[in-house]
Amino acid sequence: MKIELISFGKISEFINNQNIEVDGIADTDTFKQYLENQFPALKSMKYKLALNKNIVQENTEITNNAIIAIMPPFSGG
Amino acid sequence: MSAERYNRQIILKGFGEEAQQQLLRAKVLVIGAGGLGCPALQYLAAAGIGHIGLVDDDTISLSNLHRQILFTTADIGKLKVEVAAKRLQEMNTQIGIIRHPIRLQKNNILDILSRYDYILDGTDNFESRYLINDACALLNKPLIFAAVSGFEGQLAVFNTPDHLTPSTNYRDLFPIPPDKGEVANCAENGVLGVLPGILGTMAAAETIKLIAKIGQPLTNKILSYNLLTQEQYTIKISHGGGYTLPKTVDEFLNMDYQDTSEGPQGYAEIDASELVKLQQLESTILIDVRERHEVPILDKQIFTQVPMSEFGAFMSKEFYQKHVVLICQHGIRSVAAAEAMQEKYGDAKKIYSLKGGIVKWRDHFLKP
Structure with missing residues (x-):
């Protein structure tokens, strides 16, 4: 399954925007675990996922060619 | 209109x-x-x-x-x-x-x-x-x-x-x-x-x-x-x-919003009134991180001089005070010093930087 990853802020310093090919990942909960295994720095950060431009609030099915964005909070002004 | x-x-x-x-x-x-x-x-x-x-x-x-x-x-x-x-x-x-x-x-x-x-x-x-x-x-x-x-x-x-x-x-x-x-x-x-x-x-x-x-x-x-x-x-x-x-x-x-300005950085930026409060604690050390030639000269009995150029050497020694207030001219170098201290001591010491520095609180430092 193909997923397009988009990252913002500090997260983009260790996760580039990229297309990835993954198998056995059916939903956003599993994907979150996959991300945190691949990029352990995420584990200690606050972030939110968006699937196809919708904020993920509960476990959601991921289909082929999904776009997943990873967004941290900003506070600067 | x-x-x-x-x-x-x-x-x-x-x-x-x-x-x-x-x-x-x-x-x-x-x-x-x-x-x-x-x-x-x-x-x-x-x-x-x-x-x-x-x-x-x-x-x-x-x-x-x-x-x-x-x-x-x-x-x-x-x-x-x-x-x-x-x-x-x-x-x-x-x-x-x-x-x-x-x-x-x-x-x-x-x-x-x-x-x-x-x-x-x-x-x-x-x-x-x-x-x-x-x-x-x-x-x-x-x-x-x-x-x-x-x-x-x-x-x-x-x-x-x-x-x-x-x-x-x-x-x-x-x-x-x-x-x-x-x-x-x-x-x-x-x-x-x-x-x-x-x-x-x-x-x-x-x-x-x-x-x-x-x-x-x-x-x-x-x-x-x-x-x-x-x-x-x-x-x-x-x-x-x-x-x-x-x-x-x-x-x-009843919510907790942490209304001191201690930010996500792990040290706190404080104003002169908080400085006065900290100054009264036994376990506070006030450190002036400006270079030795800089003016105004502060009372060396109260403010320990540790210029940024000597800061590394200072940090290699132990000191007992728990509260560390860092002061410089504009509150910029003191932030850098606070970060260095935070990195070394983590939660073992409470680190503060005087926001705006001596220039901002001139009246406080120059009062008789």
Whole structure:
């Protein structure tokens, strides 16, 4: 399954925007675990996922060619 | 109202006299007269928002000027709200500008916010952002949120329902604030002046759109903006769980918003009154990190001299004091020293940097 990853802020310093090919990942909960295994720095950060431009609030099915964005909070002004 | 002043927007198709009247009747509070607040204030005042409140308790320093474009070099040391209010009033004499030279806290925020219809958050720390979010949710006030990090910005409109979704708030995105030290420390937190300029201007645009009821404001959406690529990415926000919003004033007053300015960086930036309190503790060491030739010379009985050029050597030795207050001329080098100390001692010592430095609190240091 193909997923397009988009990252913002500090997260983009260790996760580039990229297309990835993954198998056995059916939903956003599993994907979150996959991300945190691949990029352990995420584990200690606050972030939110968006699937196809919708904020993920509960476990959601991921289909082929999904776009997943990873967004941290900003506070600067 | 002088129609001529606003002629170019009144003649705009889809705007007109009625929209202009709505701007004139609106009461907008801008929190933070900084990198985001300055451009937002300029455009809101120029556009003819009838009542504009400004909240900021800070004074202008040299390192503000590259992005806080209401201020000039001659304004350094002056209160931001005073200088900003004067400039804005000169620019538009037909509107009311209300100064609030205070730091918003649990015990004063509800009173101030309740006097306005729209709240624009241009602050620079998570404590304020959660405080403002919760207060706006409690009072049911539309909140225009703008924030920057590195070369990127975020913009959103909270507490405003649209035809599809009931209103969402910041906690639907990030239910709880980041832990201390989790989000970038100050050394990494530089900003190109134009970035908050863009985000602050976009926040003003969202405010005007909400008031005049034009276009599609970012209601229940968050826009990410990247200055380096000029790319924007908009995400739809839905209601989430995992947080508790205070539903009554009592609940609000019982929330913990950490109203010292101890930020995510893990050390605290303090003012002179907090310095005086710390000074009275046995376990406090006051360290002047300026080089030995710098003036004014402080009382060496009270202030231990450890110039930045000797700081590494100092840190290799042990010292017993638990509270460490770092002081320099403008509060910039002392932040660097605080970061270095924080890195070495973590939670074992409480680290403070005097915000604004000796220049800002000159009266405190030079009093007999």
